Amino acid sequence: MTIPLIQINGLEKTFTTHEGWLGQWHFHQGKLTRRKDSVHALNGINLTINKGETLCIVGETGCGKSTLARTIMGLTSPDSGEIRYLDQRIDHLNNQQRMPFRRRMQMVFQNPYASLNPRMTVYQTLSEPISFHNPKLSQSQIDEKVEVLLESVGISASSSDHYPHEFSGGQRQRISLARALSVDPDFIVADEPLSALDVSVQAQVLNLMMDKQEERNLSYLFITHDLAVVEHFATRVAVMYLGRICELAPRSALFNHPKHPYTRALLSAIPRLDSNTTQAIRLIGEVPTPIEKPIGCVFQARCPYANQRCYDQSPEMITQSDESSVACHAIEEGRL
Numbered sequence: 001m002t003i004p005l006i007q008i009n010g011l012e013k014t015f016t017t018h019e020g021w022l023g024q025w026h027f028h029q030g031k032l033t034r035r036k037d038s039v040h041a042l043n044g045i046n047l048t049i050n051k052g053e054t055l056c057i058v059g060e061t062g063c064g065k066s067t068l069a070r071t072i073m074g075l076t077s078p079d080s081g082e083i084r085y086l087d088q089r090i091d092h093l094n095n096q097q098r099m100p101f102r103r104r105m106q107m108v109f110q111n112p113y114a115s116l117n118p119r120m121t122v123y124q125t126l127s128e129p130i131s132f133h134n135p136k137l138s139q140s141q142i143d144e145k146v147e148v149l150l151e152s153v154g155i156s157a158s159s160s161d162h163y164p165h166e167f168s169g170g171q172r173q174r175i176s177l178a179r180a181l182s183v184d185p186d187f188i189v190a191d192e193p194l195s196a197l198d199v200s201v202q203a204q205v206l207n208l209m210m211d212k213q214e215e216r217n218l219s220y221l222f223i224t225h226d227l228a229v230v231e232h233f234a235t236r237v238a239v240m241y242l243g244r245i246c247e248l249a250p251r252s253a254l255f256n257h258p259k260h261p262y263t264r265a266l267l268s269a270i271p272r273l274d275s276n277t278t279q280a281i282r283l284i285g286e287v288p289t290p291i292e293k294p295i296g297c298v299f300q301a302r303c304p305y306a307n308q309r310c311y312d313q314s315p316e317m318i319t320q321s322d323e324s325s326v327a328c329h330a331i332e333e334g335r336l
């Protein structure tokens with residue numbers, strides 16, 4: 001049975017930036033004014049992450065993947081929209097109110113070199129969240145939990161007095177995962193957790209994450225550029241473009257029958273031995289900047305199927321027969 005764990009409705013986030021060194025001041029109504037640009041990072045995201053599933057987010061750099069992750073985790077506040085954990089709204093909580101959810105929702109970052117405190121031993125890194133969230137545990141119970149946790153991610157408990165710099169990149173990412181697991185979460189956001197690692201180590205860390213998911217019925221929101229990882233690991237895949245989700249589909253539907261022109265373009269960039277019958281699309285044109293949010297479909301400027309409606313009207317997500325959803329006028333009109 002599918003149980004929704006995280007539900008996101010109409011999430012919007014715009015950042016205001018002061019663009020460029022020379023361009024940041026200008027005269028406006030006789031006054032020297034600092035120029036501001038609005039970066040539309042999230043433009044109405046609707047998404048559900050179910051219990052026990054891995055939802056992978058893919059899309060070009062700057063399309064809003066990390067902003068989505070950080071907003072779900074409460075590290076960035078949304079401008080509008082709702083985020084629910086089970087049936088509780090969590091998008092507007094202050095630090096104090098968010099505390100119970102911090103245990104249940106954890107994050108693993110791209111760079112284990114930066115995300116572990118270099119001045120804390122592995123024991124301190126793991127025991128601190130354990131004792132904070134379980135104040136009744138005795139010292140020996142905490143010690144035992146740290147030991148079991150470390151061994152469970154393939155790090156010898158005898159190295160718990162070592163510092164992060166004494167470990168390899170893969171070991172550090174294992175320790176980051178152990179830290180996330182130390183408080184028994186239900187949900188982990190992993191933002192490019194493999195991309196700072198050697199290719200040979202990536203598979204080991206990915207397999208470890210899959211084992212932990214099975215053991216603990218974890219839900220993952222997994223952000224990656226690597227479509228081979230997505231094909232191996234995802235339950236469902238959300239394809240993002242310029243702050244919007246353009247296709248959301250079960251893994252096999254997405255890889256076997258990609259629908260949105262952007263998804264097709266992404267997948268046709270992967271060299272494959274089996275010939276895919278879906279027509280490949282080569283992307284033309286520049287990636288538009290999130291500062292100039294287009295009216296209509298966000299993919300219009302690079303889409304070979306765009307017509308006037310695509311320039312005028314933003315397409316809605318429409319569910320297809322294979323449980324995928326896609327936002328594309330050309331598909332809706334049967335032109336694709």
Ligand SMILES: Nc1ncnc2c1ncn2[C@@H]1O[C@H](COP(=O)(O)OP(=O)(O)OP(=O)(O)O)[C@@H](O)[C@H]1O
Nearest residue numbers: 015017039041060061062063064065066067068290
């Ligand atoms: N704190 C911020 N202030 C201003 N702009 C920001 C901020 N954070 C993100 N942005 C902008 O929002 C847009 C989305 O950024 P985001 O990091 O979410 O994209 P991404 O898809 O995760 O990219 P990448 O794959 O490179 O990590 C980008 O244009 C980025 O420059």
